Amino acid sequence: MGQKTHPYGLRVGITEPHKSRWYAPKALFGELLVEDYKIRKFIDSRLNRKPPFAQVSDVQIERTREELKVIIRSARPGLVIGPKGAEVDRLTEELQYMTGRKVSIAIIEIKNPDMDAQLVGESVCEQLRKRVAFRRAMKMKADAVMQAGAKGIWIVLAGRLGGAEMSRTAEVRQGSLPLSTLQAEIDYGFAEAFMSYGAIGCKVWIFKGLYEAEKAEPAAEPVAAGGRTKARGRR
Secondary structure: OOOOOOOOOOOOOEEOOOEOOOOOHHHHHHHHHHHHHHHHHHHHHOOOOOOOOOOEEEEEEOOOEEEEEEEEEEOHHHHHHHHEEEHHHHHHHHHHHHHEEEEEEEEEEEHHHHHOOHHHHHHHHHHHHHHOOOHHHHHHHHHHHEEEEOEEEEEEEOOOHHHHHOOEEEEEEEEEEOOOOOOEEEEEEEEEEOOOEEEEEEEEEEEEEEOHHHHHOOOOOOOOOOOOOOOOOOO
């Protein structure tokens, strides 16, 4: 068996925050966990899979006793909000009806979509759906990400590439990619393209650089967000 870990799960609580932030008693925990999954699935199908195609990359959920707060990160926040806030009001009503709770929605704009791994993966899949050659789609997107300021990019496609009889994998890698270094800021995304001959999966890793250790005092040990200081080895 391969000893692989999920790139995001490996970093949660060390350099990455949890995407669902709430506490619940044991009796309620399972119900709320399923509700979080349904909310994310609903927002993805509502905003990403059909018009307005708002390029939502991430949905974070916070709960208090009174309120359910949904934080949507989108490259096209204007399409999520709609004219005079009509779209976001409709989405709020639908989520309230679905969950039976008071819902508030916050929208965060993604300034540079080429530096968001999830959006890069979705973009490659969109190109595949338009029958662009898979090697060309990967190479063009990797070049765009590097020009946007990334230190490294790795794109992996798997499936019946080009409609071939047997499935295979193809990849493009540029720059450096220290996947095992928790001090490195690695963004990961996964998307699927459902073609007439089967599904093609796309995984994307983007290395944005090391977390800013230089902000710490020179005498102090660099500490990752939520991490511990590194112990000095004895000679």
